[in-house]
Amino acid sequence: MVVVLKSNPGKAQLDSLISWIRSKGIEIHKSVGVNHTILGLVGDTACLDIDLISALDIVESVKRVQEPYKNANRKFHPEDTVVKVGSVSIGGGSMTLIAGPCSVESEEQICAIAQSVKESGAVMLRGGAFKPRTSPYSFQGLREEGIRLLKLAKELTGLPVVSEIMDASQLPFFDDVDVIQVGARNMQNFELLKILGALRKPILLKRGLSATYEELLMSAEYIMAGGNSDVILCERGIRTFETYTRNTLDVAAVPALKQLTHLPVIVDPSHSAGRSALVEPLSLAATAAGADGLIIEVHNDPPHALCDGPQSIRPEAFDRLARKVRAISGVMKGGEAV
Numbered sequence: 001m002v003v004v005l006k007s008n009p010g011k012a013q014l015d016s017l018i019s020w021i022r023s024k025g026i027e028i029h030k031s032v033g034v035n036h037t038i039l040g041l042v043g044d045t046a047c048l049d050i051d052l053i054s055a056l057d058i059v060e061s062v063k064r065v066q067e068p069y070k071n072a073n074r075k076f077h078p079e080d081t082v083v084k085v086g087s088v089s090i091g092g093g094s095m096t097l098i099a100g101p102c103s104v105e106s107e108e109q110i111c112a113i114a115q116s117v118k119e120s121g122a123v124m125l126r127g128g129a130f131k132p133r134t135s136p137y138s139f140q141g142l143r144e145e146g147i148r149l150l151k152l153a154k155e156l157t158g159l160p161v162v163s164e165i166m167d168a169s170q171l172p173f174f175d176d177v178d179v180i181q182v183g184a185r186n187m188q189n190f191e192l193l194k195i196l197g198a199l200r201k202p203i204l205l206k207r208g209l210s211a212t213y214e215e216l217l218m219s220a221e222y223i224m225a226g227g228n229s230d231v232i233l234c235e236r237g238i239r240t241f242e243t244y245t246r247n248t249l250d251v252a253a254v255p256a257l258k259q260l261t262h263l264p265v266i267v268d269p270s271h272s273a274g275r276s277a278l279v280e281p282l283s284l285a286a287t288a289a290g291a292d293g294l295i296i297e298v299h300n301d302p303p304h305a306l307c308d309g310p311q312s313i314r315p316e317a318f319d320r321l322a323r324k325v326r327a328i329s330g331v332m333k334g335g336e337a338v
Contacts (some may be wrong), residue, residue: 001048002063002075003039009058017056025049029070031077040076067260069217072226072231077262083230084204085160085178088123090202090232091264095329096293098162098266099318100126102308103139104146111302113154117298117314121322124179125150125159126295130166131307132185139306151176162204162295168195177201182235184208184271187219197226206234206268206296206310208266213253217261233257233265234284234295237272237309246311249282254289266293270311276302278319279313287328296323 005014018028019040027044040050050062054288061231065075092189099117104110104127114125125250129146131139142149150161160178165171166186174180179202186192187208196203205222207216217326220231235254259266269282299305299312313321 001041001050001063002065003041003046003053003059004061005037005039005058006060007035009037013058017053017058019186019225020096024338025137029076031079033079036078038076038078038308040065040070040073042070061335067214067217067309069214069221069261071229072220072261072263074260074262076278081229081262081264083232083264085124085165085202088160090266091292093229093333094292095287095325096124096266096294097122097322098124098126098293098295099298099307100162101128101299102142102270102297102312103131103306104149105126105142106307107149110149111156113298113300113315114157114159116300118157118159120315121326122318124158124162125153125157126162126181127153128307129163129173131184132164132166132242133307141307147173147177148210154178165192165196168192171195174201179204179232179312182219183210184205187216187243190219190222191218193222194226197223197228199228199232200227201234203228204232204234204266206236207238209239209247211238211333213260215254216257220261231263232263232293233263235265235272235291236268245278247272249273249286251285254286254291258290264292265290266295267291267334268295270295270297270308270313274311276311276313276317278311279311280317280324283321283325288332290332296321312334 031038054062080092083090091167099122127150131141148206154161162179163177164181164183181204238247239247267286269279297312298318302309302312
């Protein structure tokens with residue numbers, strides 16, 4: 001249930017209303033906007049009399065929310081959520097470029113790529129240390145050593161880092177990781193999501209290979225229900241009958257999710273495409289659709305990459321892509337390139 005209050009509600013009446021609702025065992029999420037204050041009620045609201053609440057002087061309207069996700073629901077939180085990662089803001093109309101290799105391979109590799117993508121406009125560095133691979137014989141990542149190398153690249157460039165976690169037992173190694181990524185295969189690992197919900201660190205949640213929008217938002221709800229509201233959603237392509245691309249980028253997910261939720265929505269064109277030649281056009285399409293950011297795989301020697309070389313672009317290609325993305329983003333904002 002959502003209770004929309006009139007402008008400048010009286011404090012005594014508001015406190016009385018909140019106290020009465022909480023006495024019914026219902027949790028309240030208060031969202032203060034420019035023109036209205038909204039109370040999002042989570043729990044068994046069947047015991048509440050809508051007509052009684054609507055009749056209060058400070059109440060403008062009362063609406064029942066049918067969707068099973070509450071914290072992630074835009075009806076509960078009309079204003080866009082902006083996730084802060086150090087000095088970087090994700091959401092709220094900004095275009096955040098995140099770039100780096102699929103896997104951390106060596107100190108020389110990760111530091112060189114980090115410096116290059118930063119010069120081209122990336123504000124965050126991605127890099128895999130723990131790698132979920134389809135084959136047990138494929139490169140599984142450098143694990144703890146990979147996290148250490150990411151930290152070195154972070155110290156060298158000042159870029160916050162994003163890296164994927166596969167299991168809660170790996171958490172002790174993620175102290176120096178600024179954003180923890182939950183991969184597509186773990187999107188519905190609910191026990192892991194509960195643990196991440198208890199953290200006070202941003203979580204980048206990737207959409208599962210065949211997950212619906214509601215299933216993605218319910219996974220975000222698991223994290224937010226634990227108290228962690230810094231969730232970033234990522235569309236990374238879904239599995240369809242098409243085999244030419246690794247996955248199929250669901251561009252419609254960007255505007256659709258933005259209608260359903262207040263959380264930032266970014267796009268991973270690399271895993272969507274599986275082909276480096278398609279990364280740029282998919283990035284531009286995602287930007288035009290209103291994505292809050294892009295997470296792109298960049299490698300200085302794709303043919304010899306230990307993981308996902310075919311979908312990785314070279315630093316010079318990322319530089320060209322970044323300039324085009326900024327131009328489109330500027331047009332979307334009705335001004336100059338940003």
